[in-house]
Amino acid sequence: MGKLIFWFVIGLVILTVARIAARAGARGAQQQAREQARQQQAGRGPGANGGANGGANGGANGGTHGGASRPGRPAAVQQAEQMVRCAHCGIHLPRSEAVLSAGETYCGQEHARLGVARQR
Numbered sequence: 001m002g003k004l005i006f007w008f009v010i011g012l013v014i015l016t017v018a019r020i021a022a023r024a025g026a027r028g029a030q031q032q033a034r035e036q037a038r039q040q041q042a043g044r045g046p047g048a049n050g051g052a053n054g055g056a057n058g059g060a061n062g063g064t065h066g067g068a069s070r071p072g073r074p075a076a077v078q079q080a081e082q083m084v085r086c087a088h089c090g091i092h093l094p095r096s097e098a099v100l101s102a103g104e105t106y107c108g109q110e111h112a113r114l115g116v117a118r119q120r
């Protein structure tokens, strides 16, 4: 009974960590999630030794979660949206809002027309 709750809580923690990592979309969050996953795996050892049934079920679930988080990673990075720099005024803006012209990105049509600013 107590073991079931234990694995249920671990599943919740993994889901929460994955959600936070996806929302942040930052490389730091991914590293944190990985470290936390490692810590959880370390904590899983004694639990698996304690109960044969609980250990087998928990191990299978943990493996599924680990594999599922992988394909979600690139999507999260794309969702965070790449920031590009206006070649004219140097302002940073999301790629979807940038204007592409002659291989450079600009913050608007006007700056695209003005072109790359000359550095003095």
Ligand SMILES: [Zn+2]
Pocket (backbone or CB within 6 Å): 086, 087, 088, 089, 090, 091, 106, 107, 108, 111
């Ligand atoms: Zn600009």
